[in-house]
Amino acid sequence: MSLIIKKIKGLDPQTYNFYFLDxxxxxxxxxxxxxxxxxxxxxxxxxxxxxxxxxxxxSQTLPKKKINAPKIVMTSMLLSEIINTYLRxxxxxxxxxxxxxxxxxxxxxxxxxxxxDKQLKHITTDILAFKDYLHFVDDDFSNIxxxxxxxxxxxxxxxxxxxxxxxxxxxxxxxxxEDKDFCYEDIPIITDSEHLKRLII
Numbered sequence: 001m002s003l004i005i006k007k008i009k010g011l012d013p014q015t016y017n018f019y020f021l022d023x024x025x026x027x028x029x030x031x032x033x034x035x036x037x038x039x040x041x042x043x044x045x046x047x048x049x050x051x052x053x054x055x056x057x058x059s060q061t062l063p064k065k066k067i068n069a070p071k072i073v074m075t076s077m078l079l080s081e082i083i084n085t086y087l088r089x090x091x092x093x094x095x096x097x098x099x100x101x102x103x104x105x106x107x108x109x110x111x112x113x114x115x116x117d118k119q120l121k122h123i124t125t126d127i128l129a130f131k132d133y134l135h136f137v138d139d140d141f142s143n144i145x146x147x148x149x150x151x152x153x154x155x156x157x158x159x160x161x162x163x164x165x166x167x168x169x170x171x172x173x174x175x176x177x178e179d180k181d182f183c184y185e186d187i188p189i190i191t192d193s194e195h196l197k198r199l200i201i
Contacts, residue, residue, distance in 0.1 A: 004188045005200050008044045008176065011190060013051045014068040016174040018135055019190070020164065021049060021072055023081035025176050030082075030126050031090050041178060044192045048176065056133045071135035073173055077160065083123055091119035140167055156181070 006015075013019070021029075028042040029049040052070055059069035092108045095115050108114050144166050152162055158181055165184040168175065174188035180195035189196060 003183070003185055003199055005196050006174075006188065006190050007197060007200070008048055008190050008192045011048070013048060013055060013070055016172070016188060017068065017070050018073050018171070018173040019052060019070055020078075020168060020173050020175050021045075022164075022175070022177040022179060022182075023078060023085050024178060025049060026078075026082045026127075027085055027090065030086065030123065041192055045176065045178065048190070053130070053133055072130065072133055073137050073168075074134045075137050075139050075164075075167070077139055077163070079127070081160070082127065083120075086123045087116070087119060091115070091123070095119075137167070137171075137173075139163075 025045045026049075029046050032042060032046055049072075052072060055067055056069040056071075058065070059067040087109075088104055092102060092104060092114075095108065096102050102108060109116050144163070148166065149159070149163060152166075153159060158179075161179065161182050161184075164175065165182075165187060169184070169187045172188075174190050175182060176190045178191060178193050180193045182189060182191075183196065183199065191197065
């Protein structure tokens, strides 16, 4: 058993057939159209996301060319994370444009003068645009096991990270993340996290 960590910078996206891009990678790509306000860290992930899409487009337009067009893995839990994070941390923040605390449901979602409906339509339409490049994976909770997850939780294991690890570990799906806590053996991890890169042997 060993760590399989690869630097995202310079990695050929054709290396793996399937990539699970965590919610933060999706958010960076969806909110930063052509790098608007993207920081350097986000740009590596945005470039990688875009490269996967371009390979899929090329494979459809040039079918005779041998192109490995990897798919982006989507689960229901990830979809929920993307939409909820975008609406709470991006859309609501932009709407109020201040540093004050705002109650999501009362002040934003249920407020008739907010742009919640517009932003929800925006995020769902953007995600739907990638449908042809996605590979849908069931969350498989009954097989992973209720006890298995709960007994494995500790201060080092975020529930979602642990769940994704157990879901993907035997499926040769590479995880693309900046999350320094996603540090599991025998699963490919693609990252620009300084903490994770220091663990590369």
